[in-house]
Amino acid sequence: MSEHILSSKLYVAIWATLMVLTVITASVAFIDLGPFNTVVALVIATFKALLVVLFFMHVKYASEKLTKMVIISAIFWLLILLGLSLSDYAVRVTGHV
Amino acid sequence: MEQQRNASSLGMWIFLGTEIMFFGGMFLAYLVYRMWYYNEFAAGSRSIDVVLGTVNTAVLICSSLTVALAVRAAQMGKRRLLVTLLSLTLLFGLAFLGIKGKEWYDKFEEHHVPGPSFSAQDIIEKYPQIPIEPAPTQIYFSLYFAMTGLHALHMIIGVGIFSYITFHAWKGRYTPEYHTPVEISGLYWHFVDIVWIYLFPLLYLIDRKPLK
Numbered sequence: 001m002s003e004h005i006l007s008s009k010l011y012v013a014i015w016a017t018l019m020v021l022t023v024i025t026a027s028v029a030f031i032d033l034g035p036f037n038t039v040v041a042l043v044i045a046t047f048k049a050l051l052v053v054l055f056f057m058h059v060k061y062a063s064e065k066l067t068k069m070v071i072i073s074a075i076f077w078l079l080i081l082l083g084l085s086l087s088d089y090a091v092r093v094t095g096h097v
Numbered sequence: 098m099e100q101q102r103n104a105s106s107l108g109m110w111i112f113l114g115t116e117i118m119f120f121g122g123m124f125l126a127y128l129v130y131r132m133w134y135y136n137e138f139a140a141g142s143r144s145i146d147v148v149l150g151t152v153n154t155a156v157l158i159c160s161s162l163t164v165a166l167a168v169r170a171a172q173m174g175k176r177r178l179l180v181t182l183l184s185l186t187l188l189f190g191l192a193f194l195g196i197k198g199k200e201w202y203d204k205f206e207e208h209h210v211p212g213p214s215f216s217a218q219d220i221i222e223k224y225p226q227i228p229i230e231p232a233p234t235q236i237y238f239s240l241y242f243a244m245t246g247l248h249a250l251h252m253i254i255g256v257g258i259f260s261y262i263t264f265h266a267w268k269g270r271y272t273p274e275y276h277t278p279v280e281i282s283g284l285y286w287h288f289v290d291i292v293w294i295y296l297f298p299l300l301y302l303i304d305r306k307p308l309k
Contacts, residue, residue: 005169005172005173006169008166008169011162011165011166011169012162014162014165015158015159015161015162018158018161019155019158022151022154022155022158022297023151025297025298025302026147026150026151026154026302029147029298029302029305029306030305030306030307031306032306032307033306037302037304037306038303041298041299041302042298044298045294045295045297045298048294049291049294049295052161052287052290052291052294053287053291055165056161056162056164056165056283056287057283057284057287057288064103064106064107066107067103067106067107067110070107070110070111070114071110071114073114074110074113074114074117074118075117077114077117077118077121078117078118078121081118081121081122081125082121082124082125082128085125085129086125086128086129089129089132090132
C-alpha cells in the first residue's frame with residue numbers, strides 16, 4: 001500500500017454526500033413510489049456503501065490487487081448465498097414451508 | 098515495512114469477508130421473512146422511531162469521517178490531531194450506542210420485545226389498514242433486535258479497539274512509518290458503518306408512505 005494521502009477536502013466532500021443521501025433516503029420513504037420505494041432505498045444504500053469503501057477505506061487509491069480480489073469474492077459469495085436461497089424461497093407459497 | 102502493512106491490511110479485509118458472511122445469514126433470514134410476512138414487517142417498521150434512526154445514521158457517518166481523517170493524521174504524523182480525531186470517534190460511537198439504548202428502552206416499554214409479554218395490540222390499533230398477526234410481528238422484532246444487537250455488539254467492540262488505539266496514539270506510538278493499527282482498525286469501523294447503512298433502510302424504512 002503505497003502511502004497515498006488524500007486531501008481532507010475530499011473526505012469532507014464524501015461525508016457531505018453521505019449526509020445528503022441519508023436525508024434523501026429518509027425523506028423518499030415517505031413518498032408513495034409503489035414497489036420502487038425499496039429499490040430506491042437499496043440503490044442509495046449501495047451507493048453510500050460504495051463511497052465508504054472506495055474513499056474512506058482507500059480501495060480506489062491504494063489497494064493491492066489481492067485486496068481487491070478478496071473484496072470482490074466476499075461480495076460474490078454473499079450474492080450466491082442470497083441469490084440461490086431466494087431462488088428457492090421466493091417461489092414458495094407465502095408463509096408456508 | 099511496506100510488505101508488512103500490505104499483509105496486515107489484507108488480513109483485515111479477509112476478516113471483513115468472514116464478517117460479511119456472518120451478517121449475510123441474518124440478512125437472508127430477514128429477506129425470506131419479509132417476503133412471507135410483508136404486512137407484519139411494514140407495520141412493525143412503522144412502530145420504530147425513524148427520527149432516532151436517521152440521527153443515528155448521521156452520527157455513524159460523522160464517526161466514519163473522523164476515522165478517515167484520523168488515519169490521514171497518522172499518515173502525516175500529526176499526533177495532537179490524531180488524538181483529537183480518535184477521541185471524537187469514540188464520542189460519536191458512544192452517542193450511537195446511547196441513542197440505540199433509548200430506542201431499545203422504548204421497545205421494552207411498548208411490549209415489543211419478543212417473548213411472553215409481547216403485544217402488538219397498539220400497532221394493530223394504530224394501523225387498522227394493515228392486517229397483521231401478532232406471531233409474525235414477533236419475527237420482525239426478533240430480527241430487529243438480533244440485527245441491531247449484533248451491530249451494537251460490533252460497535253461496542255469498535256469502541257474498545259479505538260480506546261486502545263487512542264491511548265497508544267496519545268503515548269505517541271504511531272508515526273508516518275508505523276501506523277498500521279490505526280489503519281486496520283479504521284477499516285473495521287468503516288465496515289460496521291456500512292452494515293448500518295443497509296440496516297437503516299431495511300429495518301426503519303420498510304413502509305413509511307401515507308396510508309390510504
